[in-house]
Amino acid sequence: MGIESQFRQLLSVSSENEVIEFKTAKNDYTFDKLGKYFSALSNEANLMGLNKAWLVFGVNNSQQVVGTNYRPNRKSQESLKQEIADKTTNRITFRQIHDLKLPEGRVILFEIPAAPQGLPVAFSGHYYGRDGESLGPLGIEEIERIRSQSAVTDWSAAIVSDAQFDDLDPQALRVARENFKSKFLDKAEEVSNWDDSTFLNKAKLTIKGKITRTALILLGREEAEHFLSPAEIKIRWVLRDRDGSERDYALFGMPMLLAVDKLFARIRNLKYRYMREGTLFPEEIDQYEPYSIREAVNNCIAHQDYTLAGRINVIENEESLVFTNLGSFVPGDVYRVVMEDAPEEHYRNRFLANAMFNLKMVDTAGGGIRKLFQYQRQRFFPLPDYDLSENRVKVTLTGKVLDxxxxxxxxxxxxxxxxxxxxxxxxxxxxxxxxxxxxxxxxxxxxxxxxxxxxxxxxxxxxxxxxxxxxxxxGFDKQYYLDLIRKAIAQHGALSRAEIDELLWNKLPDVMTDKQKKNKVGNLLSELRKGGVIRNEGTHKDSRWVLLNQ
Incomplete structure (x- = not known):
C-alpha cells in the first residue's frame, strides 16, 4: 500500500483511537509533547498486538487536512529520529517519517513501531499510554502486561513438534558436545557418558526431549530450514572493493554453529602495518581481533528478530567490517552496556542466547560488547560504530588507524x-x-x-x-572576518552575498556545516550593517553590499 493510500485509510477511521493521533501542528509542535505521544502510541500498539501506530501532523480534530509547516527540511526530520532516540530508554525511534504533499496541503505521517515484546517504551524516563483519545501515564497493569510478554513469547524457545533428532546435523552435534565440555570442564567426563537426548536437554537446546527452534537454528540440517519458515536462517557475506563494487559473496545456512566458522574462513583478516616509531607500535597486526569477528556475528545470530524474515549480513570492505541484524537493540543504549559491563535483564531470544552461551558462542554473562571496544582501543583503531536506526542493529569495525x-x-x-x-x-x-x-x-x-x-x-x-x-x-577571531569583508568591499567597490560567501567559506571553521557557515556570514553582515559600516543597495535576493562612506 502506498503512503497516500495509507493516509486516506487512516482518515477513514471514525475517530482517533489508541494507535492513531491527528494533530494540526500548523507551524510547530513541542518536542516534549511529541515524545510523550511517541511513547504512548508505541506502547498501545504493543498492547493491541499491532506492529505500528501513527501520529499525523497537518490534520485537525475533524480529520480535515489543513496543512503543516513543521520541519519542512528533510535533514531536520532525520535529526528528529536521533533526538527521539536520545530520550527513549531503549533508543527506539520512528520507523519512517513520511512527508506527503497533497492538493489540500502538506501532511507528515510519523510511523511509530510497537514497543518490543517485553519492553515498554519510556520517554524521558516516564511511560505513557492512551485512554481512547487522551494521553496520560501508562498504567501499572499495562506496564506489567508488556513486561510479562518476554516470559511467554520467546520465539526461540518454541517447540517444533514435527522435527525429529534426525533433523539435526551430526557434525554440528559433535562440535556442540566438544564446546560444551570445553565450557564446563568440571562436567567433561560426565558429558561423554550422556546420550544425545540427555546432552541436548542439559545444554538447553531442547525441552524435555522436544526439538526447539533454537536446536534447529544452531544444529539443524540445512534441509530442515522449512520447519522455521518464514524465518530465514541465513548469513550473507559480501566482499566489496574500494569503490564499493561487489567482488564476491557467499550464503551460509543452518546449522549456525558451523556457519560461523565457514564465514570466519572467508573474511580476509589482512595484516595492518604500522610505520615504525621506536617501540610505540608493533610492526604489523591483524586488522581485526578474531574474537571481535566471532562476537559480532554471534551477537547477530543471538539477537536477530527472526519474525521479520530477513537475513544477517556481513559486508567486508577494504578497511572495515559491517554486521547487520534485524530488530531493535533490546538493551537500548550501547554505551550504557559498555560502561556498566553488566548482564542484560532482557533478551529478545533468551532461550537461544542461553544455548549459545552453553556452546561457547556468546557471553551472556556480560562483557562481550565491552571487549569489542577494548580490542579496538588496544590497536588504537576507531571504536566500534553502532547504528540502531531503521529497526536494525548495524555494527562497523574499522581495521585501520583513523589518524x-x-x-x-x-x-x-x-x-x-x-x-x-x-x-x-x-x-x-x-x-x-x-x-x-x-x-x-x-x-x-x-x-x-x-x-x-x-x-x-x-x-x-x-x-x-x-x-x-x-x-x-x-577558525579566526570575529574581528578578522569583519575586517576581511570591509577590506574586500573597499577594494572592489561592491560585493554580492555570493561573493562574500566565497571570500569567507574556506576560512570558517571546518567543523561548521554549510548551514552554520551561511548563518555565520549573515550574522557578520548584519553586525556591519547595524554598525553603520556597510549597506545593501540591491535586493534581498540580488544583494549589492557597499561601504557607507563611499
Missing part, C-alpha cells in the same frame, strides 16, 4: 578511561557528544568549541602534531 597523530595521543596517555576514549572517538568522527561527555572532556581541557562543533583542544593538538587541524577547526 596516526590521534593514535599517538591514546598510546601516550594510558590514563584515559574507556569513557573518555569513547567521547574522544566521537570528536574525531565528528559525532554528537552528550552534555555529560562534553562537560567531562572540557573539564580535562581535551576539547574546545561550542555545541555541536567540538574539536581537539589546543594543548592536545600541539602534543600530537595537529596544529594545522586545530586552527582549521577553531
Amino acid at each position: 596516526m597523530n590521534y593514535a599517538r595521543l591514546l598510546a601516550t596517555h594510558g590514563e584515559f578511561s574507556l569513557e573518555e576514549i569513547i567521547a574522544l572517538d566521537k570528536v574525531q568522527k565528528q559525532q554528537r557528544l552528550s552534555e555529560n561527555e562534553a562537560k567531562a572532556l572540557k573539564a580535562r581541557q581535551l576539547i574546545e568549541g561550542r555545541k555541536p562543533n567540538y574539536y581537539i583542544a589546543k594543548q592536545v593538538a600541539q602534543q600530537v602534531g595537529q596544529k594545522a587541524n586545530y586552527t582549521r577547526n577553531k
